[in-house]
Amino acid sequence: MRILVILRRVLDPAGIVAHRRLRRLFINREEYLIQPGDHSALEAALRIKDLGGAEVVVVSGQPEPDDDTVCRGLAMGADGAIYLSGEGFAGADDGVAARLLQAVVDRLGGADLVLVGMTTLDTAQAQLGPRLAGALGWPQIVGAWSVEIVDGRVRAVRRDGDDYVVVETDLPAVVTVPGRALEPRYPDGARLVNVYRGEGGMGEAVLRWDVADLLHPEGLVPLLENRGRDFPPERELGVRVEGTTEEVAQAVAEALRARLRGA
Amino acid sequence: MDASYLDLVMAQQEETFEDAEGGGGVWVVAESAGGEMAPVTLEAIGVARTLAESLGAYVYAALLGDGVRLLAETLYQAGVNGVRVADHQGLSPFSLEPHLGILVDLFAEEPPEVVLLGATEIGGALAPRLAQQLGGGLIEHATTVSLDPTGRTVEAAIPIYGGEYFEVVACPEARPQFLTIEPGAFAGPFLDEYRRGEPTMVEVEPSEPAVRVVGLAEGFRPPEVRLAEASLVVAVGRQAGDPAQVERLAEALKGRLAGDRGAWDAGLIEADQVVDVRGTVVSPDVYLAVGIRGDTFHRAAMEGAAFVVAIHPDREAPIFEKADLCVVAEPGEVVEALLTAIGSAD
Ligand SMILES: Cc1cc2nc3c(=O)[nH]c(=O)nc-3n(C[C@H](O)[C@H](O)[C@H](O)COP(=O)(O)OP(=O)(O)OC[C@H]3O[C@@H](n4cnc5c(N)ncnc54)[C@H](O)[C@@H]3O)c2cc1C
Numbered sequence: 253m254r255i256l257v258i259l260r261r262v263l264d265p266a267g268i269v270a271h272r273r274l275r276r277l278f279i280n281r282e283e284y285l286i287q288p289g290d291h292s293a294l295e296a297a298l299r300i301k302d303l304g305g306a307e308v309v310v311v312s313g314q315p316e317p318d319d320d321t322v323c324r325g326l327a328m329g330a331d332g333a334i335y336l337s338g339e340g341f342a343g344a345d346d347g348v349a350a351r352l353l354q355a356v357v358d359r360l361g362g363a364d365l366v367l368v369g370m371t372t373l374d375t376a377q378a379q380l381g382p383r384l385a386g387a388l389g390w391p392q393i394v395g396a397w398s399v400e401i402v403d404g405r406v407r408a409v410r411r412d413g414d415d416y417v418v419v420e421t422d423l424p425a426v427v428t429v430p431g432r433a434l435e436p437r438y439p440d441g442a443r444l445v446n447v448y449r450g451e452g453g454m455g456e457a458v459l460r461w462d463v464a465d466l467l468h469p470e471g472l473v474p475l476l477e478n479r480g481r482d483f484p485p486e487r488e489l490g491v492r493v494e495g496t497t498e499e500v501a502q503a504v505a506e507a508l509r510a511r512l513r514g515a
Numbered sequence: 516m517d518a519s520y521l522d523l524v525m526a527q528q529e530e531t532f533e534d535a536e537g538g539g540g541v542w543v544v545a546e547s548a549g550g551e552m553a554p555v556t557l558e559a560i561g562v563a564r565t566l567a568e569s570l571g572a573y574v575y576a577a578l579l580g581d582g583v584r585l586l587a588e589t590l591y592q593a594g595v596n597g598v599r600v601a602d603h604q605g606l607s608p609f610s611l612e613p614h615l616g617i618l619v620d621l622f623a624e625e626p627p628e629v630v631l632l633g634a635t636e637i638g639g640a641l642a643p644r645l646a647q648q649l650g651g652g653l654i655e656h657a658t659t660v661s662l663d664p665t666g667r668t669v670e671a672a673i674p675i676y677g678g679e680y681f682e683v684v685a686c687p688e689a690r691p692q693f694l695t696i697e698p699g700a701f702a703g704p705f706l707d708e709y710r711r712g713e714p715t716m717v718e719v720e721p722s723e724p725a726v727r728v729v730g731l732a733e734g735f736r737p738p739e740v741r742l743a744e745a746s747l748v749v750a751v752g753r754q755a756g757d758p759a760q761v762e763r764l765a766e767a768l769k770g771r772l773a774g775d776r777g778a779w780d781a782g783l784i785e786a787d788q789v790v791d792v793r794g795t796v797v798s799p800d801v802y803l804a805v806g807i808r809g810d811t812f813h814r815a816a817m818e819g820a821a822f823v824v825a826i827h828p829d830r831e832a833p834i835f836e837k838a839d840l841c842v843v844a845e846p847g848e849v850v851e852a853l854l855t856a857i858g859s860a861d
């Protein structure tokens with residue numbers, strides 16, 4: 253059983269400030285997290301491995317050399333890592349990423365399960381998993397709160413309106429996992445040291461693949477284009493609520509109701 | 516005036532577009548539940564009409580489901596020019612493959628320029644698969660939509676980090692341009708009951724779903740939302756009056772109970788409930804501060820909240836600088852009245 257887990261990085265929101273009045277973004281600390289959904293997906297893969305054995309391979313990529321994301325995956329317990337980079341990678345969107353990952357699956361000679369975060373923390377896009385399922389022609393389960401392998405099939409708990417239901421499909425399949433689904437384990441201390449130790453460390457085991465070897469240049473052209481930023485209006489000065497206690501309570505209750513309806 | 520006379524006059528002017536060609540149109544994939552159109556579908560039609568106006572195009576709706584034919588009426592009233600209906604018992608409840616197959620065939624026959632769906636569970640499952648299969652671009656969770664200066668490319672804003680700021684994105688080279696729109700972000704159109712049309716029925720033989728629902732996940736509970744990610748926080752301070760009552764308020768509002776450092780010192784909350792830059796930083800949709808003065812560290816840790824209500828007896832309390840709604844009063848009394856007002860007093 254080979255499980256591929258896609259790890260993407262995201263700027264830690266604690267290090268950035270969106271200044272509404274100046275309509276500017278300040279990046280005070282450029283630090284990256286693993287997308288919470290991807291992190292949770294890796295935990296799901298490792299639990300399957302703990303229970304019944306599996307080869308867990310993490311895949312990540314960035315235009316510039318930075319393989320910290322895959323190294324953290326190895327430290328958590330992944331067996332192998334693939335790191336994609338090279339010319340023409342910048343600005344890759346989910347369509348490009350899906351094509352790249354399809355090529356990765358081909359080059360590995362197949363996989364049984366691909367796990368990836370359901371949405372991204374920053375842009376809240378939820379395209380990569382379904383697009384990849386479409387590209388591979390595999391079934392998809394979107395938003396799995398738990399993932400198991402039962403009798404050679406994948407079984408997951410998924411939301412259905414206000415309920416949670418158990419769903420099942422054949423392997424190979426693509427399953428996306430919400431960021432809150434599973435608490436990721438801490439990296440094992442010894443593995444962590446091993447991964448980051450230069451020569452002979454596990455970090456050396458990362459396969460570095462050039463995207464140019466995986467896709468024709470036209471396959472790397474993104475469809476999505478960024479056209480600028482916008483900021484919410486500045487916070488207005490607060491409104492004083494006056495009146496009897498009952499009137500004030502009514503006004504607050506009304507405001508809360510309106511806010512919660514909109515949310 | 517006699518209503519039946521008005522009916523007659525209007526009926527003469529009734530627009531029907533049953534024969535309008537679908538090529539290049541703006542399409543909405545309709546979603547319904549329990550025999551009613553989903554509000555987000557009507558909102559999408561409003562957006563589609565605005566785009567179609569500038570594009571010089573028609574608006575179409577694809578309506579898939581079991582026993583949904585009559586709902587086409589609502590779509591015409593909302594202002595679409597044509598409706599394609601696939602009515603089959605294999606299309607309810609929703610599963611991906613049957614819907615995907617029908618829509619791919621439909622869009623291959625009548626290639627859209629723009630396709631709008633709701634940013635819902637169904638829209639979220641369908642849109643990326645449609646975009647992948649048809650070579651289209653997709654922008655999810657759009658909160659504003661307009662056309663760029665060339666006049667044929669849709670630009671949409673999407674919230675980043677839950678709305679800290681927005682990124683404006685477009686798919687200039689891709690056709691169709693798929694968008695899912697955030698429910699509640701756009702106004703629904705006026706339903707004109709004099710607008711009518713005759714939907715085109717599509718003969719379908721839905722394919723088998725690839726994912727089987729085994730049954731309810733008995734006893735499954737998702738992990739509790741962490742304070743930092745809670746969407747509603749009720750925070751207690753030393754001036755709160757009766758802390759137990761504030762806890763009841765948090766329960767009634769289905770929010771998370773928290774507090775400031777002073778509340779922790781006073782033993783009202785646990786360490787992991789302290790909202791403070793040295794503790795937990797929160798950015799909920801609603802933050803209710805009850806009896807909190809609001810020192811610098813507390814204010815810095817909650818200023819990301821989208822809507823803040825502050826209740827404190829001292830009008831000079833710094834917490835009011837961060838509040839959208841300021842209540843200068845004894846918190847104990849206000850909370851008690853608030854529990855009554857939201858119908859949760861015991
Ligand atoms: C396996 C795999 C999966 C991938 N999946 C995706 C995917 O799902 N979606 C996708 O878009 N790309 C994906 N990529 C492509 C890769 O992540 C992009 O090349 C990268 O996001 C491009 O961003 P960048 O060049 O700005 O890099 P960086 O500057 O390193 O940016 C990294 C992240 O930070 C964000 N960021 C940068 N600046 C800011 C800022 N000022 N404010 C807020 N956020 C900021 C970017 O949006 C990006 O998400 C994937 C690549 C691989 C190999």
Ligand SMILES: Nc1ncnc2c1ncn2[C@@H]1O[C@H](COP(=O)(O)O)[C@@H](O)[C@H]1O
Pocket residue numbers: 269271274278279280
């Ligand atoms: N790194 C930053 N993070 C957040 N806000 C900042 C930052 N730098 C500047 N500001 C804000 O921008 C204003 C003008 O700063 P400056 O652009 O440096 O003249 C300051 O008063 C701050 O409010």
